[in-house]
Amino acid sequence: MALTDAKLRKLANKKDDPITLSHRDGLRVKRNKNGSVLWQYRCRYLCKPVIMSLGYYPEVSLKDAQDLIPHLKHWLSIGEDPRKAYKAYSKGAADDPTASELAQKWLNNTLHTYKPKTQEVYSHHMGKWVLPYLKDKPACEMTAADWHKYFDYIRENGTAKTASVILVRVKTVLHWAAMRGELPNNNPIFNLQTKHVGESATQGQRWLPFNELALLWRKIEQARAAPANKACLQLVFLTGARQSEIRELKWEHIDEENKIWTVPPENSKTNKPIRRPITKKMQEILDSLALVYGKKGYICPGSSPRKAITTHAVNRFCARIWGYLHEEHKTAKFVPHDARRSISTLLSELDIPPYVTEKMLGHARRGVMAVYNKHDYIKAQAEGYELYWKKINEAIANLKS
Structure with missing residues (x-):
């Protein structure tokens, strides 16, 4: 049965199993897995079967495809390769783009x-x-x-x-x-x-056990650095949030009454808001920052109060802290992003359910749960964060001076 514009519109942009539908005069369309609909022409050239592409619908309309048939038949009748002839014909007004x-x-x-x-x-x-x-x-x-x-x-x-x-x-x-x-x-x-x-990006394997987190925390406290630098790295390792979520955190994102901070969609990798509880230790850090910078704009400001601390500044400070720990304790290399792997691994070992740690990391759910379960597990998150800081604090207390 001949194709119509209505049938073609139904085919287009539907990601489904590939399907090929014939039209007439050797013309047919093939819908690919990604939903694209490709015009094809079947013929024989030099006694061999040929299937050539004519372009995608709707850029090549039904009428455009049908209008090509006389040209294709003519090229075949005079012994020309229809693929080369069509390519030259298609250039017409403009050369192929680079x-x-x-x-x-x-x-x-x-x-x-x-x-x-x-x-x-x-x-x-x-x-x-x-x-x-x-x-x-x-x-x-x-x-x-x-x-x-x-x-x-x-x-x-x-x-x-x-x-x-x-x-x-x-x-x-x-x-x-x-x-x-x-x-x-x-x-x-x-x-x-x-x-x-080339090479694929390597998947990170590094995570810090509690004794290393304790060494890190103590070294941050001892470091000579701006309060924003120190607090930003502490909040990254305390919460497991993405570095950008901490750097771009503003006071307006903090609900002090309900002790919740919200990452707005524009700052979220998932393009959806992320809600996390404000724990006692986080509140302590926020209070110290408010004393230094005030409660306006970015919580961890950079060189200007109107700008967030930069990624480079945080990474450089973290590298400096690691350098000290490597020299003193032979600590293996770590970067701010390893905080996420650390909190997920350590809390899983402490029997905190994966659906809670995934919420703490700000990961998007998948499957049916993502459609129906919109719960943020704020109370369970808070319990997980409090347990996490408790274990870090215990490890700090056990450090040898």
């Missing part, structure tokens, strides 16, 4: 949909590694050898991990372009994996 041009178009069209920090990262990656280097050859003509040569350059002038990150970025751009019908979806880059061009 990956650099597609990346710039992707930035212009989609960058605003991401959070400010993500926008900054993506702009940096594109500006440094993509836009300057992928502008000499159309993306559709890039071969596997071309891509490997490009990623070899990144690996040599950056790092193997950088090459893997840029692979993900470029594939995102080209998949976006393919979905819009601006690029065939058979580009060789789509078959590349991070292991082919």
Whole structure:
């Protein structure tokens, strides 16, 4: 049965099992797993079966696809390869875009949909590694050898991990372009994996036991640093919150009456608010910060009261503290993010349920529970945090001077 616009609209953007539907005159559509609907043409060239892509619906409409049939039949009748002839015909008014041009178009069209920090990262990656280097050859003509040569350059002038990150970025751009019908979806880059061009980011394994947390806490207290620096790192290790959630914490996010602090959606990795209890130790730290900086704006301000302390400042301070502990106690390397692994591991050993520790970490639930259970377990979180500080405090008391 011939296809109609109504049938095509129902097919488009539905992520389901792949399906192929025939139209007429060798024309058909294939819906992929990602919901894209690709026009295809079946024929025989040099006595061999050929299935060629004509573009994606709705960029290539039903009428556009049908109008191509006479051209395709003509090319076959005169012995031309319909794939090459269609490619030349498609160029028509404009040349095929380069990956650099597609990346710039992707930035212009989609960058605003991401959070400010993500926008900054993506702009940096594109500006440094993509836009300057992928502008000499159309993306559709890039071969596997071309891509490997490009990623070899990144690996040599950056790092193997950088090459893997840029692979993900470029594939995102080209998949976006393919979905819009601006690029065939058979580009060789789509078959590349991070292991082919560089190294995947290593998954962290480090977590600090209570005796190391005690050493860390004591060294922070002894350090000569701004109160905001010391308190920020303490709150990171005390709560297991993401560093950005602590750095961007404002007094307006604190409900002092109910002893709850809320991470607003714009500061949350999950784009949803995260509610945590304010424990006695956290309140003690907040009171000390209020005495120094006042109860307005950022709780841990940076060089200016109107700006949050920077990631660089927190990481640098943490590295300095680790340097002291490594020199004195041979403590293994740790970073602020290891606080999250520490609190989850240690509280699990103390029989705090996973659904509580996941809430403490600000992780989003999955599956049916995410749909129906909106409870924050504030009371259970508070009990977990109090137990955690109690164990750290006991370890501090047991330290040898």
